[in-house]
Amino acid sequence: MSEKQLELYERALARERAARKEAERILEEKSRELYFKSEELKKTNQKLESLVYTANSELQGVFGNIADAYVMMNLEGVPIKMNKVAESLLGYTLKDHIHLYKLVTEEDRPLVPQGFEQLMQKGSLTNFEIHIRRACGEVSYVQINASVIYDRDKKPLAAQGIIRDITSQKRNEQQLVDSQNRLSTLILNLESGVLLEDENRNIVITNKRFCDFFSIPVAPELLQGQNCEQAAEQSKGLFEDPDGFVNRINELLVSKEQVLADELAMRDGRVLERDFIPIYEEGQYKGHLWTYRDVTLRRKYRESIEAERQKYSNIIANMNLGLIEVNNDDEILMVNQSLEEMSGYTEAELLGKKGMDVLLYPGDRDKLTAENESRQHGTSNSYEIRARRKNGELRHWLISGAPNYNINGKVVGSIGIHLDITDIKNLELQKENLLRKLEKSNDELQEYAHVVSHDLKSPLRSLSALVDWIREDNKEQFDEQTLTNFGLIDQTLEKMEQLISDVLNYSSMGIESSKREEVPVKQVLEDIKTLIHIPEHIEFSYPDQLPVLMADRVKLQQLFQNLIGNAIAYCDKNPGWVRIECEEQQSNWLFKVSDNGVGIAPEYHEKVFKIFQSLQKRKDSTGVGLSIVKKIVELYNGKIWLESTPGEGTTFYFTLAK
């Protein structure tokens, strides 16, 4: 309800009240006269009864015509007369003989004696307000204006009064009060500090928050009516720029124009935001409203967000990865410096263009389209494309793209991180080529080894045959010495043959065969036992439990066969022995091949593994065996070494990866 309406309402009420008062007064006078007359007549002259009746009727007419309830009661409080309005208000008629006092509600009953006393003493009762319970059970708030009727001897005879139902009026008033209270409470508890001054700078209303902001140690209610002329001067010490604070207030008061969101830094680090709102009523300046808000937190958030933003822009600008932001039409919105360097284009040349048109190698168009499509559905992806630099150079880029969402969670484009992987890619290609070449040259090498071995062995065979024929054809003519020499030629040929075989073996051993199968070591040893000649006086033993390895069976056999063969060949004891042992380690198997043979002097421990290093010139030793062993062990990521005491024996240790 606006103030204006309220005022109007109240004015109308007042007018109505005055009019009614007048009517009541007239009514009271008339009825008093009437009563006197009738009493007089009753007492003194019954003859005049008809006259009285006429007058009564007149009066009845008056009762009937007034808008309010009229009741006359005797001094006990029982109605003697009631008009229609009174009957409908109370819900009772004269016949009910109700006691008026009893209509008053429990709570208000204590008020009754006071009212009655006042009525009897003063002769009248004005604006006596009380709750009554009507016949229908409803409670109404009523206002009673009553006066006492006296006889000629000034003796009270009865009382008469007008009863008005003010329930709804009271309710409206209450609502007004409530809403005013609510408004004040609201203002009092506002998060903002509020100060409303009238045109003379007297405080109309202020609140707790305001008092807090300005460290005013009293309740806001107590400030009402205080003058604020000196207030700014008094509290300027709270601000970083005290004079600026005072000057600005004066400036605002002079200009009388609305200013919002002035920022004020306080000494204690807080930041306040102030609105100045002048209030005009029909063009007339009526005062102004100051509103202060604490924006310290908001300011801090803003500052920290700004700092974060700065940090990330720095990262983006300085990172070695090219960055592109595009919208849903693939038009470039932003690129960083690295991308400029990668592409050879400047940012200005790229903005608004489609990456697909400018940067992409046309052959990869379909690929990129497919990747973009999938990103539209919200998936991040990474892929390789070929890009074309401004100078036409073809580069390989690795792109990691992620959809970019707006605050409503809608895909508005994407952000891609670009890494130039051309060098890596080239290396990869190079590596692939090298591998292919290596494979080819391995094959060629093996082929070559076979050809060489064939070509070397063939003449040996011819020599062997020719020597044999000479010997056979001239059997009788050769002396003992010549025959021995022929024997030596045979031995040399055999050694040469063995050497060629070993070299061929050695050269093919380093080639990693793709053939890997489960090979039980025990079975390998059993096979070796049948393959090589073990003299009677040498005991060959190995444990019952031996591992199963993933390896090339032939290579594994060669490994053991060479070591065992060596141990047997260099055995000078009777009885001699060769023992195999095996031990499981974390990621390896450790094998031991030991013998009680001639042993190896320490200075040869390294040398024995080198090709063509045979320690004793023996007719059956080519010096290739142990180098083949080493090659095989290394092929299976193992190590080989030995311990030996010359004259006592040797132990070869080697590991094979599990």
Added chain:
Amino acid sequence: MQFCSFPNLKLVITRKMNILLIEDDAIEVMKLERAISKLGVEHQLIKARDGEEALNLLQAGGSLPDVVFLDLNMPKINGIDFLKILKADDRLRFLPTVILTTSANRKDMLECYKIGVAGYLIKPLKYDDYVNKIKIALDYWSINELIDS
């Protein structure tokens, strides 16, 4: 490796065979000639210096040899190519062809068996061993029934 010979074993039937040797090395040819004469069976040896010459001989129309000894390393048409040609020829494909080589190249061996050979002999170093091997092979083929062309 040891090869056994059975000097006391006399073959009941010793058929005279025509043997075609395809070999470019003169001494190798002599070796086989000498080995055959040493065995005392009068097999007849036909010699070709390379695949081309052998093909000319075979396609000349005369009677075909009973068995062919083929060297792998040869100029012009090498052993494996020659073998392929034989196997592709309707008339020559049933000729028992035995490879006689110094090379133990596993790849070659696989290839030969894949195409189809009647044997794969590796020439041992010692001539005596060689003679033994040849004897066994010839004895074997001489008791075999062969498809006459």
